[in-house]
Each structure stands twice: as C-alpha cells, then as structure tokens.
Amino acid sequence: MQKDFTIVFIVGGIIAAVIIAMSTVFLIKGIRRAKEIGLSRQKIKTAITSSAIFSIVPSIPIVIGVGVMMPFLGLAIPWIRLTVIGALQYEIMAMQQAVGDAAAGEMTSQMVATALVIMTISIISGPLFNVFVYRKYKNKLEDLQKNNKKLLDTITGSLLGGLLAGLASYIIGGAIFANRISAGDGVTSVANGYVTLLTLAISAAIMILCGVLMKAFKWKWLENYALPLTMLGAMASAYGLALVF
Known part of the structure; x- marks a missing residue:
C-alpha cells in the first residue's frame, strides 16, 4: 500500500518551513538582544556554535524514531510528526495503538489514517491549552508555590509518578503478555x-x-x-x- 503522497510531503515542507522561519526570527532577536547587553561577537558566535553542536546528539532519537515508523507509515508522516512538538516514546506508543499487531506489509489505509489522526490532531489539545488556559494556570501555580510549596511538590511528584507508572506498566505488561x-x-x-x-x-x-x-x-x-x-x-x-x- 502506498503511504507517501505528494500532498503529504507538501504539507510537511510547509510545516518545516514555518519552523525554520520561527527559529530564524528568534535567532535574530537573540543576537540583537545579546549585542544590546554588551556581549562580544566571539561570545555570541561561541554560544551559537555550541548550541548547534549540542542539538545534534539529542536529535539522534528522532532519526531513530523516523526509521522505526517508516515501514508502517512511510517517510512523510513520521517526519512531519517528529518535526514539531512531542516525544518519541509517545509517538511510537500512539502508532502501536493504531496499527495493533499488524506487520508493515499488512497496513491498510484505515490504519494509516487512524495513526495520523492520533499522532497529529490529538496533540493540538496542548497548544490550545497554552493559548487559552496557560496564563491562568501559571498564575495559579505561582500562587500555590508562594502559599503552599509542599502541596505543589506533592501534586507535581504525583503527576510524574503516575506518568512513569503508566509507561512502565505498558512496557512490563507487553513483556509479560x-x-x-x-x-x-x-x-x-x-x-x-x-x-x-x-x-x-x-x-x-x-x-x-x-x-x-x-x-x-x-x-x-x-x-x-x-x-x-x-x-x-x-x-x-x-x-x-x-x-x-
């Protein structure tokens, strides 16, 4: 079954272009601000170079993730998804939930569409939350940190523990069964x-x-x-x- 279509690559190119444009804008703003506060040209150059180098190695899991998902979803969909927000382990888990136990050669158009919806449309809830709710949420957290830091630490620790427990149970359960x-x-x-x-x-x-x-x-x-x-x-x-x- 064909998984890579021209329109999907066009959409991916547009998304990548937007991300590159945003990165360029913030890079220019950062350089201007660095000059305003008196940083030397050498320090600015060193910061840019070191940031570029240190961004290469953390990107290795992304490349691995694209390679893992390519046999199931083609090149375009994993490339689009892992270009923007998200985490590799969650995307692979979402793909597995969509395709089930099907092998790469058994993928159907319905499976690919389901995986695409789960891995793209579902993540929109995060940016929408940040746009409409995050400011109030941040203010509440700041108030809670000032008034009851222990309670805030308990809440955040519980959330992290629940997340890790869910991931661990998914892996262990898949191993046992x-x-x-x-x-x-x-x-x-x-x-x-x-x-x-x-x-x-x-x-x-x-x-x-x-x-x-x-x-x-x-x-x-x-x-x-x-x-x-x-x-x-x-x-x-x-x-x-x-x-x-």
Missing part, C-alpha cells in the same frame, strides 16, 4: 518478554548512571546526551539479548 506478531506471509512469531524487561532494566541503569555522573562530577553537559546514550545502549542491549534468549 507476549505479543504475537504476524510477518504477513503466514508466519507468526511471539515477542520475547525477557528481552523487553531486561532491556528496560539496562536502559534504566544507563540513565541512572548518567544522573550519578552529572551529580558527582558536575557534568551539566551530559543532560543533552543522556537520552541518546540511553536509547543507543538499550538498542544495542536488545540486539545482544535477542541473540541469547
């Missing part, structure tokens, strides 16, 4: 739950190690590399574990 994956040629394979759980544990260990290094040695720069290193380490470990189990 192994998924049957059809290859589209009559052959059905069963996903190995041990590989999933061990990969999860290894990726968590890598992230914890990065956190320890950042705290122990004051490696602030490692923040930009922690997620890519974790993902690459998890992929390598999953490949190695798949050979063992």
